Amino acid sequence: MRIFNRPIRLFGFVALALLGVATINSDHNKYFEISKNIEIFTNLYKEINTYYVDDLDPARLMRTGVDAMLESLDPYTNYISESEIEGFRYITDGKYNGIGAMIRKIEDYVTITEPYEGCPAQKAGLKAGDVILEVDGKSAKGKSTDDVSTILKGFPGSEVVLTIRRPGESDPLKINLVRDEVVVPNVPYSGMVSNEVGYIALTTFTREAGRNVGKALQDLKKANPSMKGIIFDLRGNGGGLLTEAVNVSNVFVPKGELVVTTKGKVTDWDRSFKTLNKSVDEQIPLVVLIDKGSASASEIVSGVIQDLDRGVLIGQRSYGKGLVQNTRDVGYNSKVKMTTAKYYIPSGRCIQGVSYEDGIPKDIPDSLRAEFKTRKGRVVRDGGGVKPDLVLNRGSDATIVQDLLRNNYIFDYVTEYCLKKGEVTDLAQFRFTDFQDFVRFLDGRGFEYESRSERVLSKLKSEAKKEDLLSNIEADIKAIEKKIQGNKDEELRKYEATIVDLLEKEVASRYFYQKGRIQLRLRNDDEIKEAIRLINAPTEYEQLLSAN
Numbered sequence: 250m251r252i253f254n255r256p257i258r259l260f261g262f263v264a265l266a267l268l269g270v271a272t273i274n275s276d277h278n279k280y281f282e283i284s285k286n287i288e289i290f291t292n293l294y295k296e297i298n299t300y301y302v303d304d305l306d307p308a309r310l311m312r313t314g315v316d317a318m319l320e321s322l323d324p325y326t327n328y329i330s331e332s333e334i335e336g337f338r339y340i341t342d343g344k345y346n347g348i349g350a351m352i353r354k355i356e357d358y359v360t361i362t363e364p365y366e367g368c369p370a371q372k373a374g375l376k377a378g379d380v381i382l383e384v385d386g387k388s389a390k391g392k393s394t395d396d397v398s399t400i401l402k403g404f405p406g407s408e409v410v411l412t413i414r415r416p417g418e419s420d421p422l423k424i425n426l427v428r429d430e431v432v433v434p435n436v437p438y439s440g441m442v443s444n445e446v447g448y449i450a451l452t453t454f455t456r457e458a459g460r461n462v463g464k465a466l467q468d469l470k471k472a473n474p475s476m477k478g479i480i481f482d483l484r485g486n487g488g489g490l491l492t493e494a495v496n497v498s499n500v501f502v503p504k505g506e507l508v509v510t511t512k513g514k515v516t517d518w519d520r521s522f523k524t525l526n527k528s529v530d531e532q533i534p535l536v537v538l539i540d541k542g543s544a545s546a547s548e549i550v551s552g553v554i555q556d557l558d559r560g561v562l563i564g565q566r567s568y569g570k571g572l573v574q575n576t577r578d579v580g581y582n583s584k585v586k587m588t589t590a591k592y593y594i595p596s597g598r599c600i601q602g603v604s605y606e607d608g609i610p611k612d613i614p615d616s617l618r619a620e621f622k623t624r625k626g627r628v629v630r631d632g633g634g635v636k637p638d639l640v641l642n643r644g645s646d647a648t649i650v651q652d653l654l655r656n657n658y659i660f661d662y663v664t665e666y667c668l669k670k671g672e673v674t675d676l677a678q679f680r681f682t683d684f685q686d687f688v689r690f691l692d693g694r695g696f697e698y699e700s701r702s703e704r705v706l707s708k709l710k711s712e713a714k715k716e717d718l719l720s721n722i723e724a725d726i727k728a729i730e731k732k733i734q735g736n737k738d739e740e741l742r743k744y745e746a747t748i749v750d751l752l753e754k755e756v757a758s759r760y761f762y763q764k765g766r767i768q769l770r771l772r773n774d775d776e777i778k779e780a781i782r783l784i785n786a787p788t789e790y791e792q793l794l795s796a797n
Contacts, residue, residue: 251258253574277496289483292312294311294314294728297310312330315328316328319587321724322587323588323643325572325574325588326574326587327585328579328583328584328585328586328745329520329583329585329586329588330575330583333552345368345402345430345431346402346403346405346428346430347398347401347403347406347431348368348369348370348409348426348428348431349364349365349367349368349370349371349376349429349431350362350363350364350368350370350371350374351363351364351365351368351399352363352381352394352397353657354393354394354397355380355660357390357391358382358389358390358392358414359380359381359389359392360379360380360381361375361376361377361379361380362377362660363758363762364376364377365431365433365762366763366764368431369426369427369428369429370426370656371762373424373425373427374424374588375411376415376759377660377664377758377759378660378667379409379414379415380413380666381397381412381413382412382413382414382421383411383412384397384401384409384410384411385400385410386410389474400429402428403428405429405430406427406429407427407428407429408425408426408427408428409425409426409428410423410424410425410426411423411424412424416664416665417668433453433455434452434461435451435452435454435455435457436450436452436458436465437450437452437763437764437767438450438467438767438768439465439466439469440469440771441469441476442480442777442781445473445476445477445478445784445785446476446478446479446480446780446785447469447470447478447479448479448482448771448777448782449466449469449479449480449481450464450482451481451482451486451497452485452486453486453487453488453489454479454486454488454489454490454497454547455489455490455493456542458489458490458496458497459496459499459500460496462497462500462675463500463529464532464675466479466500466529467529468535470530476533477533477534477784478533478534478536478784479530479535479536480536480538480777480780480781481501481535481536481560482540482777483508483537483538483543484538484539484540484564484776485542485543486542486543486544486547487542487543487568488544488545488547488570489546491509491511491522491546491549491573491592492522492546493546494508494509494547494549495508495509495522495523495525495549496526497546497550498524498549498550498553498554499524499525499526499527499528499556500527500529500530501530501531501559501560502524502531502553502554502557503524503527503528503531504524504526504528505524506523506524506553506557506595507521507522507523507595508522508523508524508594508595509521509522509548509549509553509592509593510522510592510593511573511590511591511592512590512591512592512593513589513590513591518590519590531559534784534787534790535553535560536560536561536562536780536783537562538562538564538776538777538780539549539551539564539565539567539637540564541565541566541567541568541634542568543564543568543635544567544568544569544570545570545572547567548567548568548569548571548604548634549592550600551567551595551635552594552595552600552635553595553681554594555623555635556594556595556596556621556623556629557623557624557626558623558624558627558794560725560794561638561783561790561794562635562637562638562639563637563638563639563641563779564637564640564776565637565640565642565643565646566634566636566640567600567635568602568634569600569601569602569632569634570602571591571592571593571601571602572588572590572591572592572601572649573588573591573592574586574587574588574589575587575589578711594631595624597621598630598631599631599632600632600633600634600635601632602629602632602633602634608689613632613633615630615636617632617759618630618631618632619631619632623796627795627796630750638794639779639783639793641776641779643747643775643776644744644746645747645751646748647744648698649698649740649741649744650744650748650751652698653696653748653751658690658691658694658696659748659751659755660755662687662690663752663755663756665690666752666756667756668758668785670756673757673759673760676757676760676761676765676768676769679753679756679757680753681749681752681756684745684748684749687748687752688741697699706726706729706730709726710726713726726753750769750773753769753773754766754769754770754773
């Protein structure tokens with residue numbers, strides 16, 4: 250053995266030395282490539298700015314280059330300019346300086362879609378449906394939502410004057426607003442949805458989310474000692490702070506439980522996050538509602554509840570964002586928010602979607618997803634979001650309903666409806682009963698939509714034409730088109746209940762703001778009804794959490 254020992258040690262030393270040289274050379278080549286390409290980019294930028302045929306805005310040109318570079322990475326790595334810092338502050342803190350209203354681009358102008366209760370916009374008398382014609386005397390025509398939002402944000406106490414066109418008014422109105430700090434509650438509503446079932450809605454994981462959810466649960470328990478279960482609503486919650494995901498999980502799971510582990514290229518930044526405090530309640534039956542709008546921190550919490558068999562998930566598969574972002578200062582009060590790690594929940598799975606289409610994670614069949622086990626041995630899968638224990642299809646996902654929302658037919662109709670209706674004083678008694686009036690409104694607007702079947706058929710016609718086969722199948726295609734059109738005429742009636750629900754929630758938001766919208770959702774929501782039923786069926790509830 251001694252004969253070979255020395256040569257082996259010598260060979261190992263030489264191999265390590267060569268590896269070290271190779272690593273140094275590799276790092277040197279990498280840094281050289283970075284330096285070289287930065288120099289090329291700088292020279293290119295200077296040449297274009299100096300000699301291009303038209304005058305250019307240097308800042309806009311650079312922003313285009315930066316956005317294109319980051320867009321090639323993933324949808325969550327973004328540049329945040331100095332003017333966008335207020336928006337970033339809202340994402341992390343749940344507050345910003347501005348007027349306090351949701352806005353949306355409708356045709357040529359940005360429109361107020363929902364003032365926040367108690368904020369400058371609502372106090373100054375702005376209403377949903379108000380069209381912003383001018384900001385401080387400058388035309389807002391053609392401006393994007395981001396353009397107008399940037400102008401509306403500003404220091405507390407500063408003024409902004411809006412010229413608006415209000416439905417039902419013949420002349421434009423001038424509205425003077427004084428900007429202020431806008432605080433948007435992350436728990437906008439909690440209460441009882443039946444005699445023995447409580448409900449808590451969390452809309453974003455901003456600071457104090459864990460504390461606010463815990464307080465809501467404590468208050469419900471104190472006021473309702475016989476409460477049998479809790480519905481925790483994370484639908485449409487796009488996430489927020491990872492630390493708050495840990496704190497929210499801690500409301501329902503005990504101290505010392507592993508919630509999430511982050512792993513990235515910089516191993517020194519890898520971390521494991523455990524719950525640090527005593528829970529509020531570890532035993533009460535829990536149903537968590539999720540949908541395709543539940544992302545990031547929402548998926549951590551729902552995934553933890555599922556992995557630890559702490560509660561039952563109901564709804565639709567979540568968005569599929571298993572990436573962690575951190576911000577770095579890049580000078581001049583600007584930041585870059587970049588993906589630095591992936592996160593893994595207690596079972597060891599990562600729910601990140603592996604491929605995107607138009608910035609949205611694509612659906613992955615279960616057969617292509619790796620299997621993991623919950624604490625009790627139930628099979629769960631990675632990749633492409635968290636799949637609920639009870640999957641319920643929603644009428645609002647139908648193509649025709651999405652088209653009504655996307656093209657603002659629901660919003661515009663409710664604006665006209667409220668002008669005719671007057672005040673709604675008792676939300677509990679309010680019912681929308683004139684669906685035929687909505688149908689007439691759509692007819693007057695020339696409403697049409699393209700179904701998925703029509704899109705597939707259109708593609709078939711296009712391909713058949715390329716291959717000179719269209720004449721052979723044209724009669725068949727026309728017959729199919731006729732049948733599809735007949736079905737389309739029945740679609741509105743088919744989804745009448747869903748559309749009425751959306752109309753009622755929009756009306757409620759006009760008079761009672763976000764709280765009113767949530768209260769109407771509680772009344773009409775099939776998923777909440779199913780959650781109540783499940784909590785009142787303890788045997789079925791336990792079976793869903795069992796591996797057998």
